[in-house]
Amino acid sequence: MIKSRYLKVLLVSMLSGTAYAESVFVTLEKDNALGIVEPVEGKLIKTVPIGVRPRGIALSPDNKVLYIATSDENTIKMFDAETFKELGKLPSGDDPETFALNPKGDRMYVSNEDDSMVTVIDIARKKAVKQIKVGVEPEGITVSPDNSWVISASETTNMVHWIDTKTNAIADNTLVDPRPRAVMFTADSQQLWVTSEMAGTLTIIDAKTKQITKNINFAVQGVTPEKIQPVGIVIDKDRKRGYVALGPANRVAVVNAQTFEVERYLLVGQRVWNLAFSPDQKRLYTTNGISNDLSIIDLDSQTVTKSIGVGTYPWGVAVKP
Amino acid sequence: MIRSMRVYFSMLVRIIIISQLVNVSWVYAKGNKQVVNIAYLTQQQKPPTILSNLDPFIDNKGEPGAELAIKDNDTTGQFTRQSFVLKKFVVPVEGSVVDIYTKSIAGKFDFVVLNLPAAQILEVADLPVAKQAMLFDVATSDDGLRNAQCRNQVVHILPSRAMRADALAQYMMKKRWKKWFLVVGTTPEDKLYADAIKRAAKRFGMELVAEKIWEHTYDARRTAQSDVAVFTQVDDYDVLVVADEQGQFGEYLDYRTWNPRPVIGTQGLVATAWHRTHEQWGAVQIQNRFKEAAGRWMEEQDYAAYLAVRAIGEAATRTKSNTLKDIKGYLLSESFALQGYKGVPLSFRSWDGQLRQPVLLAAPRSLVAVAPLEGFLHPKTELDTLGYDQPETLCKRSTE
16 A cells, blocks of 8 residues: 555656656747756756847747857857757748748748748758748748648738648639738648738638638727737647747736636746747746746646746747657 | 751741740749739938937938839748739939829829928828829828828828827826926927827826927037036926937936926837837847848838838738728728737727827837836727827728
8 A cells, every 4th residue: 555655656757757858949049049948947057159139939840959040150050959969050041030841841942031932952951942022021831730831921012822732833822911020831731821010910821712801809908909919839649738939928818728718817037938838748847038038837737837047038939848 | 858858947936935825824823923012102311410420311211111022022922922023213402292192103003101300291291193093191290291181092100199108108107207397499390299298298288397499509419418417407206208319418408407307208218110129029039120121220211111011012912902992091091900010909099090090108228118108098099098089089081
């Protein structure tokens, strides 16, 4: 009996130990560094110099390679995700900010904001294989989980472009609200979610028809509409809830992904920009650009549990199990 | 043999005709786009007497802004099958703007960007042939044009003098610089700027402890040190507010006042629609794109012309139309939201046609603040804490 209880405790602690073994990587735009956070203790473990003005960040599907856009060096760097040793550079084009990997992890799509282009990179060959002309100031970019579509959102053209991954050509365009920022597919690739920073809205697009099915407005008591500038989006794998960072409104909106009602707003740090789930999707990490911290949201209780100072201008976030 | 040759020949002709037909239909498909024609009207300016050799005279302020916007509109247009054409009319110094408008623009263009002084904007707007057009004022800050002299078909892109003065006043209030010393130049524009400052002082409960007209020599490079020190011996004040729109003496005030006081207004800390120090909210991108295209920094008129042409583009895209009725209707509606690199959507005030926008407060090498400042509240939008609000307007604009 005592033994079994002991075992249980041991098991639980082992389980939670495993569950929490993740590392949270945060690009620090003004520190030219990567912050590495251990989320249980809520501690910044270390800060690694990474290159000038790091912004977009992603892990390879096998979690071994970390890709970071060092914007002012006009490249996307590859790092060993354990040792942070630089493995190579990718020809991203000028001033790379955001990029996306395909599910296999052998192709990368980069937004070139100043040139109105999307660059397609063959990662194994470290070569740009195609440049696709898109609208003015492309920013948000994502690949559908079924690898059919690359979506590029152009901020000044106010469109999302549907790029066919087979042809690397635009197959369709959907006009959205002013200044679209982030784009994200649901796990089943059926819906595309788009945030529009200027309009303060979230738009849901049907991936089959490319038509808008829903437009969601955010309203936070005591915050003027101008401050509500939605940016980063994540949607849980069961499509129960989506989470939207509201920028200078300093909140994350919790959106019911079935009814599209906004369930609540969670107060995080200042100018919350990008979001990432823990691997078990029990926690959400947010980068808060102005308050220089990372907030941790416990998703079961839907509460903000911690905020951890990480460095100057935290921008992107990626989580390694 | 001859017969077969003839058959061959006729076949050849047929092939040529067909290939031409195909060619024609291809051109047609390409030319099948909806075209939005925009005129840009300006007049060459005589270079003014220069105060110093620091800044070169720019003779095309506005034009590269309009051109960049046409390019942006066209990039969008390739996906919406719309095409945007800008036709520029640059009237020589001694030429007549009214003549050019009447001859070359009237009846041919529904959308006209005017980079002209206030008096000429009024002249053009009052032409009977200009009633059926939408005119975009990208040059003036004139409060008269936005009040008693407002015209139905004119919209104003740059912030008015009143908006600028209110923006400065909000900042001074925040800093508790409540006692102002106003220094005014001798041009009519300086007087208008000073009027706007006085209006703002009243609005925000500030005290104008002294007001003086600067009548000293304009080539003050040698004498400023002594002139300004003597000139600025007035009752104690917190801040010197200068009204010198042409920049004939304002630059000489800073560091030379009798008491050490900051200078703001048309020099020192300025209120402006655009500034090279502005980098937030994606502004870096347009600064870079503009510099690459124009080979210089973006000036206020460039920004205004960019916004005017982008506004037309945005309305054409949203309404899928190129008609005056649809585009004007959309531009003046509540749905219109223009992205102007200032963090909030821009729109037009229905009561006077003024573009609602944040105003930048900039020092020569740093952006100091963006008005409206935090804490200045408004029941509808904080942007309307700047300039003439609906209850104050003297503009009787029909809202057809």
